[in-house]
């Protein structure tokens with residue numbers, strides 16, 4: 001399963017070489033997330049309606065290697081947008097991917113853009 | 126720049142680095158650490174949690190990135206084989222050498238293996254490192270019984286691990302009693318009978334002479350000629366300091382092992398320090414983390430020229446953790462070092478033994494032993510360490526105050542300022558109180574992160590909590606249980622706001638009364654409040670629900686869900702049973718009978734849920750709300766229709782009650798039961814509300830609880846008719862829903878409620894607040910507006926569409942993996 005974890009590497013907006021057209025904006029629940037498939041990667045995308053922001057990160061929770069983060073609740077911790085894993089409520093910053101409880105690995109995050117009513121996720125490589 | 130080299134990346138070696146890096150002058154040091162284990166330092170104290178689900182990552186003290194961020198060079202997997210004191214350098218097994226200005230020996234200890242004939246056989250293990258545990262787990266798969274040599278703290282921890290692995294456990298102890306260094310004979314006997322109840326076989330006075338078997342272990346032979354057949358053996362007979370490097374370079378070591386240090390933790394060589402389990406001070410090895418951390422601290426202080434407290438030995442009081450029996454031993458448990466008078470309390474029936482040793486003048490506590498109930502451990506330890514004056518009747522300390530008066534001097538307020546609350550991190554009462562008083566700290570988490578109190582063994586957390594509450598109260602601040610950083614209100618206040626302001630959505634409430642964007646604490650709490658007030662379908666605001674409520678099913682390992690249709694009162698027709706069986710077969714689900722008399726179907730993919738429910742609903746089932754903080758089941762015995770003892774029809778009443786409260790959202794789950802006579806076969810007294818039939822009607826019990834802290838329900842009223850019984854349950858449940866904190870079961874709610882059961886009876890039965898009818902009305906509204914959530918989803922294509930793993934592909938989650946067990950599927954291990 002570690003090899004599964006290694007597939008996910010944070011992508012930097014300035015280095016994005018491929019913008020993947022994920023799905024229409026209105027398919028995503030408000031203030032919540034959904035999972036999309038990109039090759040053999042699973043990416044969680046969050047429509048943070050309250051903040052008028054979008055975020056993307058790996059769907060894999062590094063705590064017990066569960067493909068689940070897209071079903072997690074989102075919110076903020078002292079202003080930092082975050083997602084809580086449904087299993088044991090480990091929380092991760094949606095901006096930096098940092099584990100906010102300080103006891104699990106961080107996660108990879110990906111840039112996102114909205115164009116023509118579609119959500120695009122950016123990947124390097 | 127001073128070159129610091131640390132040999133050993135264990136708990137103490139790590140703590141040394143952490144403390145040095147926290148110094149202002151940290152940049153004056155170049156730190157290099159060597160550890161022979163493959164991973165960075167991990168929490169050995171909680172090693173046994175590896176058996177109950179913790180992973181290696183959970184146990185790591187700090188990830189590799191921490192070392193990088195702090196400019197520490199960490200060489201894992203590298204063993205140091207030689208110290209060259211003349212040239213001030215060390216040499217590793219791979220032949221590299223590194224020079225140092227100051228060398229820190231933190232090599233800890235290894236397991237002590239007694240020279241028994243045959244210890245080298247296959248199947249014999251020690252219990253010290255993650256690698257040991259991996260090997261034990263691997264081998265355990267092939268065997269059914271295991272023995273542990275050593276009945277001390279560690280041995281008993283290992284024995285617990287043996288039962289956790291599902292094996293038959295034996296503990297072999299050389300001494301005539303268990304935990305010989307902590308317990309006296311009577312304490313040991315009490316512990317022994319408790320352990321035997323847990324299924325651990327104890328063998329005392331056994332001197333192992335030979336480990337027999339052909340290549341692999343088959344049995345153990347003892348000096349008294351008896352023999353015990355076992356397939357696996359874990360040796361936990363003590364520790365042996367890793368002083369070989371020191372010995373080899375000519376540093377003095379103690380006869381019983383360990384590098385000899387003075388009160389400043391210096392070895393004979395002024396440039397070499399030894400800390401942790403490898404250091405021997407006055408012929409003593411300190412096999413606990415707290416003294417090791419204290420040593421680390423003092424060496425750091427010397428390096429940065431701060432005030433240094435000489436190390437004068439350390440309190441070795443301990444509590445046994447994990448095994449499920451409370452055991453504590455503190456101060457001088459046997460009264461060996463100072464003449465004293467013991468006071469002993471023993472209750473063989475409930476398995477409790479307590480002993481305290483009181484000084485001859487009756488003024489001070491010298492030490493003591495607690496078995497079966499160690500709840501007073503922290504306070505007694507404090508009284509002992511701080512030489513606090515004893516109450517006039519010292520026996521109150523272990524018996525509790527009798528005759529209506531408060532136990533004297535047993536609260537945190539009576540502790541002196543310098544009382545050490547967290548011994549792992551050496552945090553005093555004074556420093557915690559000053560944080561609260563001067564730095565405006567109001568939360569336990571803040572105390573944890575500012576002082577590190579409670580981050581070691583965690584045993585002091587209840588005390589830290591009490592101190593915080595006490596200090597806030599002393600400062601005149603109301604101790605208010607606010608929900609989280611987004612709402613400065615308690616649950617009860619929010620519920621009132623929702624009602625009065627007619628708020629129907631989470632966002633409205635957050636906009637008007639909160640701040641920020643919410644979180645996983647306040648979202649489900651508010652969702653529950655909204656549901657308990659308006660009873661609208663929770664699917665309307667699905668993203669504020671916990672995943673279970675969002676997908677109306679219980680998430681299980683691997684990310685699949687389980688499905689539980691309601692079976693009111695546990696009564697089900699053969700036709701319906703067949704439907705459940707057929708659905709399970711069709712969708713390949715694992716089936717199990719639950720504790721609440723219904724059937725749980727596991728392993729459903731999120732996209733299968735609506736299809737499964739469509740079939741169940743067609744057959745007349747409805748949601749069982751097993752996923753919600755809501756009414757679960759009302760269990761029943763068969764009652765007077767069949768049972769020869771029954772005096773009322775418990776099944777019919779259970780069905781009526783379950784259907785009345787189905788779908789009712791509450792601060793936590795609710796369970797009920799109805800028994801048909803006083804024989805109580807439905808176990809109603811363990812439920813949030815339990816009804817027991819009498820010749821004249823029903824007895825109603827409330828606030829019982831199974832779970833981790835079982836508590837019996839208490840009688841609210843006896844011999845009432847059906848209608849009155851329902852009326853009181855209505856009032857009780859609504860009153861609880863209005864006033865409880867989030868995620869608080871009725872038992873805990875009652876325990877915290879001022880006035881306790883008498884108060885509840887006043888409100889519910891005597892209507893002392895005059896809200897009886899209002900509560901009934903609110904409940905009637907819930908009953909009238911009930912609708913099955915699954916029915917709604919099944920019939921609504923838009924809602925149905927949300928049950929998918931990928932938004933952009935029709936595929937299911939390719940990472941789901943199952944294996945077979947006894948003819949059914951289970952998820953692959955995590």
Ligand SMILES: Cc1cc2nc3c(=O)[nH]c(=O)nc-3n(C[C@H](O)[C@H](O)[C@H](O)COP(=O)(O)OP(=O)(O)OC[C@H]3O[C@@H](n4cnc5c(N)ncnc54)[C@H](O)[C@@H]3O)c2cc1C
Nearest residue numbers: 133135136137160161169204205232233401402412413414
């Ligand atoms: C199962 C278990 C339960 C415990 N429970 C408790 C408890 O409840 N409370 C409590 O206070 N204590 C408990 N302890 C004891 C506690 O873990 C130790 O006191 C503590 O770990 C000592 O820390 P240390 O750094 O001195 O040694 P260690 O943690 O043993 O670290 C020493 C490290 O140095 C490495 N090393 C040794 N020699 C070399 C070398 N030549 N080159 C490179 N690396 C080397 C070792 O591999 C090891 O990783 C428990 C121990 C065990 C095994």
Ligand code: SF4
Nearest residue numbers: 762768771801802806
């Ligand atoms: S509680 Fe009474 S009525 Fe119910 S099954 Fe037991 S004996 Fe029969």
Ligand code: SF4
Nearest residue numbers: 178681682720832833
């Ligand atoms: S079902 Fe309950 S008791 Fe059993 S493993 Fe899960 S949480 Fe623990």
Ligand code: FES
Nearest residue numbers: 061063064085088
């Ligand atoms: S699996 Fe995500 S928090 Fe445990």
